[in-house]
Amino acid sequence: MSTSLEAADSDTMDMSLLFQPLEVGDVTIPNRIGMSAMSRNRADPKRMPSHLMKKYYLQRALGGAGLIISEATLISPHGAQFDRCPGIWNSEQVAAWKKITNVVHLAGSKMYCQLWHLGRLSHPDPNGMVYSPSAIQASGEKYCFHYLLGELDFVVPSAIEDPFVLVKQFKDAAVNAKAAGFDGVEIHGAAGFLVHQFLDTSANIRTDEWGGSPEKRTRFALEVLKACKEVFGINVSLKISPAGGFNDSGMPLQETLDTYRHLVAEVDKLGLSYISLYRHNAHKDPIVDGKRRGTPHDLVASYGPYIKQSKIFVVGGVTPMEAAELIRTEQVAGVFFGMPWLSHPDLAKRIKHGKNLDNLVAMPFLYGDTQAGVDPRVGYTDYPSVTY
Numbered sequence: 001m002s003t004s005l006e007a008a009d010s011d012t013m014d015m016s017l018l019f020q021p022l023e024v025g026d027v028t029i030p031n032r033i034g035m036s037a038m039s040r041n042r043a044d045p046k047r048m049p050s051h052l053m054k055k056y057y058l059q060r061a062l063g064g065a066g067l068i069i070s071e072a073t074l075i076s077p078h079g080a081q082f083d084r085c086p087g088i089w090n091s092e093q094v095a096a097w098k099k100i101t102n103v104v105h106l107a108g109s110k111m112y113c114q115l116w117h118l119g120r121l122s123h124p125d126p127n128g129m130v131y132s133p134s135a136i137q138a139s140g141e142k143y144c145f146h147y148l149l150g151e152l153d154f155v156v157p158s159a160i161e162d163p164f165v166l167v168k169q170f171k172d173a174a175v176n177a178k179a180a181g182f183d184g185v186e187i188h189g190a191a192g193f194l195v196h197q198f199l200d201t202s203a204n205i206r207t208d209e210w211g212g213s214p215e216k217r218t219r220f221a222l223e224v225l226k227a228c229k230e231v232f233g234i235n236v237s238l239k240i241s242p243a244g245g246f247n248d249s250g251m252p253l254q255e256t257l258d259t260y261r262h263l264v265a266e267v268d269k270l271g272l273s274y275i276s277l278y279r280h281n282a283h284k285d286p287i288v289d290g291k292r293r294g295t296p297h298d299l300v301a302s303y304g305p306y307i308k309q310s311k312i313f314v315v316g317g318v319t320p321m322e323a324a325e326l327i328r329t330e331q332v333a334g335v336f337f338g339m340p341w342l343s344h345p346d347l348a349k350r351i352k353h354g355k356n357l358d359n360l361v362a363m364p365f366l367y368g369d370t371q372a373g374v375d376p377r378v379g380y381t382d383y384p385s386v387t388y
């Protein structure tokens with residue numbers, strides 16, 4: 001991304017709107033510029049957050065991130081796409097995360113833990129068990145496990161017998177996140193993972209109380225959020241990607257609108273800190289039978305009016321100028337950036353001081369890849385900041 005902020009017409013766009021503090025749940029974040037969850041595959045082999053991860057998050061807190069969302073963090077030892085994504089199911093992981101939240105807080109930022117279960121997208125290692133609402137294998141994405149040895153494709157999952165077993169795992173992880181010093185938790189309800197699978201008729205064909213109507217398909221997300229609220233109160237949030245496409249997700253438009261309007265309205269009644277709307281990304285949406293797998297539509301316009309209490313954040317291809325405009329017009333309270341934070345540790349400071357966003361993303365190093373002997377620091381903690 002190369003954006004000349006100096007070239008922006010500062011007469012028509014008030015960028016200072018991005019730097020107003022905001023109450024999110026019961027904490028105040030210093031600005032409206034969040035850092036979105038990004039898996040970077042730099043934990044240790046026992047899925048322990050590493051010293052290097054601490055450096056990475058500290059760099060971005062010092063760079064002015066108002067609210068940092070941790071990379072997706074496993075709530076239990078089920079398999080993931082990567083061998084080095086972190087977990088939060090045991091006390092060693094809690095202690096390691098605490099070192100990270102401590103330095104982030106010292107640098108003036110707040111941090112949420114993104115709680116993650118992959119459902120049918122899990123790798124069958126380490127215990128051979130892959131669960132989903134229904135026994136439907138995710139299609140496509142044959143490269144999905146290319147960072148791992150062994151099985152390379154998604155497998156047919158077992159239908160979850162009692163979803164409350166999984167709800168409890170989310171709650172236990174929230175208890176651990178609290179002990180680790182996080183300010184809240186974001187439930188990963190996007191990108192085709194477990195919570196999303198319950199919402200989506202292409203992964204959920206259950207005929208019990210957890211499938212069928214929008215009311216029943218949204219039940220799992222609501223139960224998870226309620227359970228986490230018992231731990232964190234209002235400091236619980238949800239990320240959703242109704243437009244789908246990624247990881248074999250997505251429904252026809254009317255079914256999508258019916259499902260997600262019901263979801264956000266019910267979620268909003270629970271009292272969440274924020275709801276994050278992850279916009280459609282054409283690059284992550286495969287063409288299947290000549291058309292897109294996903295259902296692109298305007299998320300802020302479609303769902304914003306159904307969210308009355310929770311703050312609305314938007315993520316996905318947002319530019320600083322667009323962010324300021326969305327906030328000025330009160331369509332959203334704040335924004336998350338993903339890739340721009342990845343390659344600019346000082347993103348918020350650059351925006352504030354009108355500096356260029358000119359660090360190119362080192363694509364081959366997005367996920368480290370220890371199997372290939374890649375130095376985990378490269379393309380992770382070595383992006384330069386500018387001098388102020």
Ligand SMILES: Cc1cc2nc3c(=O)[nH]c(=O)nc-3n(C[C@H](O)[C@H](O)[C@H](O)COP(=O)(O)O)c2cc1C
Pocket residue numbers: 036037038039040071072114188190191239278315316317318336337338339340366
């Ligand atoms: C390397 C990488 C890893 C990501 N990992 C996650 C993740 O763990 N959890 C998640 O919710 N989104 C993940 N995302 C999506 C981002 O959070 C964000 O929603 C997306 O990149 C769109 O924002 P952007 O256009 O500003 O990059 C990831 C994106 C990238 C580029």
